[in-house]
Amino acid sequence: MSTAQDDRTARPRPRGRGRRPADEVRADVLAVVGRIVLAEGIADLTFERVARLAGVSRTTLHKWWPSRGALALDGYFHAVQNTLAFDDTQDVRADLRHQLHSFAGVMATPGGRALLEIIGTSQTDADLAAAYRRLYSSGRRELAYERLTRARERGEIRDDVDVRVLVDQLWGAVYHRLLVPDEPVTPAFLDALVDNLFDGVAPR
Amino acid sequence: MSTAQDDRTARPRPRGRGRRPADEVRADVLAVVGRIVLAEGIADLTFERVARLAGVSRTTLHKWWPSRGALALDGYFHAVQNTLAFDDTQDVRADLRHQLHSFAGVMATPGGRALLEIIGTSQTDADLAAAYRRLYSSGRRELAYERLTRARERGEIRDDVDVRVLVDQLWGAVYHRLLVPDEPVTPAFLDALVDNLFDGVAPR
Incomplete structure (x- = not known):
């Protein structure tokens, strides 16, 4: 079982000038969320933390996932898929x-x-x-x-x-x-x- | 499915001078609780209401059942037993x-x-x-x-x-x-x- 990266050492993706494709951003977010949920559960899963770790804006996160619970479930589903x-x-x-x-x-x-x-x-x-x-x-x-x-x-x-x-x-x-x-x-x-x-x- | 008696028409047992046997009191309480839980759920199940309907003191209830949840579960178990x-x-x-x-x-x-x-x-x-x-x-x-x-x-x-x-x-x-x-x-x-x-x- 892999553990979540320590947040302090996790490097957010650099935000380039160009826009990353939405699919790629989405996959990154789900990977970050999945790692956190599997290793820790959901108590400390916040939009802010996920935004920081995945290098996306909170606005984007809120647009795609209406609630913390929805974000956690989607991340978990993808994390356990394999x-x-x-x-x-x-x-x-x-x-x-x-x-x-x-x-x-x-x-x-x-x-x-x-x-x-x-x-x-x-x-x-x-x-x-x-x-x-x-x-x-x-x-x-x-x-x-x-x-x-x-x-x-x-x-x-x-x-x-x-x-x-x-x-x-x-x-x-x-x-x-x-x-x-x-x-x-x-x-x-x-x-x-x-x-x-x-x-x-x-x-x- | 029997429905709970309307509380206003339910007659509490008269409290005689003699003490009723504990087993009998206990069975009465469980019957009252079981009727309420089956018909209504547990939202309005209170020690006070059960004490009134079963004609026992709240002290007795608290002595036998440490919590509302315990009282509800015990009553439910007995209510569905048959x-x-x-x-x-x-x-x-x-x-x-x-x-x-x-x-x-x-x-x-x-x-x-x-x-x-x-x-x-x-x-x-x-x-x-x-x-x-x-x-x-x-x-x-x-x-x-x-x-x-x-x-x-x-x-x-x-x-x-x-x-x-x-x-x-x-x-x-x-x-x-x-x-x-x-x-x-x-x-x-x-x-x-x-x-x-x-x-x-x-x-x-």
Whole structure:
């Protein structure tokens, strides 16, 4: 896990005379935000600090992200994208197991902890709930649907199975243990999620 | 679904000269609290109101329940106990389906909404998180473990399956859709949870 650069040693990009393309500026901002959120959580994430580190104006940041929460979620989504990417080794069970272990690792970082707090706050904050779904959870669900649908097309999952339900029985089950920690998230738990679902728990 | 009695028409128990047994008083209090929480949520649940309706002193309430949250959780647990009780028709799949439908019904009440808000707040409030686990979630898990273990002993679930994981893949999956509502909780979803888990999703 990489840690956030110390702000004092981080060099903001020099602002040249020419305008940098918006896409590039946006990617820089998301990289800065992602590093901070993963390493520290969101308590000390401010528009001012991000503006300084990414070498962009606060006006630009506010134009693209209406709130600190939106900025944090967008940065987090991009920061975990590679870690949470699905392998495709033609063995969906192995790929899911591998991804679930990575996911549990990410959730154990300050960034993962911050995500649980955002889910928590969103129970009483409809704007944050909408931002969370738009900027994080719906995108993550889509990526899982794609991988599971590919497995179904290849015959690794039965045709009559609704892959949307599997998302709740895999990652949703992990979120449940994280949000209500009566039982721990262990490697054996993660493997059992996949085995139970693919093999079924009834006698064969 | 019964609604809370209107406070103005609710008659507090007359306080006789003799002392009522503590168990009886406790049961009365929990009944009053449960009715309020299910019908309204917890926003207007106060020690004063409960003391008045149950005919007990606030001192007694404070002695038994250290906080409003603890009182609400204890009352809620008892209020839903019958609705969420597991049938035992010797067909665990049918019994689970039936219970999951009841559970989704309870979660759609103001009391269920309040429960989600407690889970939300408990992400940043360690005392509330501990109270939630002690007074609600660990007890509900135990009841599910009992029912699932009985099914395993009867051969409806394989011996090598850890029934604790099934709780997260059934009720945990429902909580996930409630806490992060990207997808709705429908009857088809509830049935699919049981079918996926018992039959497995791999081709047979």
